[in-house]
Amino acid sequence: MTSTAKTADFSDRSVRFPAQRSHAYRLFGASLLAVTTLILSGCQTADPSSDMMRVERAQGSEQNIASLSSVIASNPNDPEGYNVRGSAYGRAGEFRRALGDFNKAIELNPRFYQAYANRALVQRNMGDQSAAQSDYNAALQLNPRYDVAYIGRGNLYRQAGQLDRAFSDFNKAIELDTTDPRAYHNRGLIYQARKQHTQAIEDFSTAISLSANSPEPYNGRGLSYVATNDDDNAFSDFNTAITLNGRIAESWANQALVYERRGETAKAIKSYSHALKLDPKYEPARTGLARVKGGA
Numbered sequence: 700m701t702s703t704a705k706t707a708d709f710s711d712r713s714v715r716f717p718a719q720r721s722h723a724y725r726l727f728g729a730s731l732l733a734v735t736t737l738i739l740s741g742c743q744t745a746d747p748s749s750d751m752m753r754v755e756r757a758q759g760s761e762q763n764i765a766s767l768s769s770v771i772a773s774n775p776n777d778p779e780g781y782n783v784r785g786s787a788y789g790r791a792g793e794f795r796r797a798l799g800d801f802n803k804a805i806e807l808n809p810r811f812y813q814a815y816a817n818r819a820l821v822q823r824n825m826g827d828q829s830a831a832q833s834d835y836n837a838a839l840q841l842n843p844r845y846d847v848a849y850i851g852r853g854n855l856y857r858q859a860g861q862l863d864r865a866f867s868d869f870n871k872a873i874e875l876d877t878t879d880p881r882a883y884h885n886r887g888l889i890y891q892a893r894k895q896h897t898q899a900i901e902d903f904s905t906a907i908s909l910s911a912n913s914p915e916p917y918n919g920r921g922l923s924y925v926a927t928n929d930d931d932n933a934f935s936d937f938n939t940a941i942t943l944n945g946r947i948a949e950s951w952a953n954q955a956l957v958y959e960r961r962g963e964t965a966k967a968i969k970s971y972s973h974a975l976k977l978d979p980k981y982e983p984a985r986t987g988l989a990r991v992k993g994g995a
Contacts, residue, residue: 763787778807782814789821797821812841816848828855846877853885862889880909884916887923896923914940918949930957948978952987959991967991 767784774780785800801818804811819834835852838845853868869886872879887902903920910916921936934957940950955970968991974984 760791764791776807778804778811778814781807782811782817785814785817785821789817789824794821794825798825810841812838812845812848815841816845816851819848819851823851823855828858831855844875846872846875846879846882849875850877850879850881850885853882857885857889862892865889878909880906880913880916883909884919887916887919891919891923891926894926896926899923900927912943914943914947914950917943918947918953921953925953925956925960930960933957946977948974948981948984950974951977952981952984955984955987955991959987964991964994 764784764787767780767787771777771780771784781800781804785797785804788794788797788800798818798821801814801821804814805818808814815834815838819831819838822828822831822834832852832855835848835855838848839852842848849868849872853865853872856862856865856868866886866889869882869889872882873886883902884906887899887906890896890899890902900920900923903916903923906913906916907920917936917940921933921940924930924933924936934954937950937953937957940947941954944950951970951974955967955974958964958967958970968988971984971988971991974981975988978984
């Protein structure tokens, strides 16, 4: 049985399903230090409670799904076909159809641990966190070395505020020599929440080495640099995040924070404003803009 590939979705706002046999890879007054602490504590780079599917059209397109359906019609008892099509449905945001396919894959092969982990991802996106945890547990009972399930379950724990359990799961994935950068990124977020910024920077750096084209670990590392008053490295990381994906409000708000700390008010206003244009509901940008305009 061919294992589906791991993903590198750092954000949790847009959980991706594994690609079809291929690798596919969104902060954080009285004093500016207090403002920075507030931003760090309240706006980490991921909020799993607002999961949304980011569609990769080549994998979730009607044409690709039709092709997979033809394969299933020719091999209706092959669980892998349902698992792969379920992933395609997941990419297209068709969660109920995805759920049906993963159910069928598990019915045909009750030991198909990858299908359990994929079904858990569907359950997360459908808001059933309990069912998702049960499926991750089942995947790990079948294969205690399946790093993807540790990372997925760790994110569930982190969402629920169970940071010790989440930390343990991310550690386990790393002990298994995972090459999935999400394990390091998510553990870095926990280090960051615990104000252990040296360790957080190390983990974000490892995540970057494993997936250099993803903006999320640059934002994460930049925030820990801000917390340690290393604004030059923070600014470089935020600028890299913007270069990699200029449509993420957090990156622009983070850049604005450094401008604000430097006293470059006009530039801070411009970057905060751009962040709000990208996401009018992004609170750190809204409060940051009000703060610098008030100071001006």
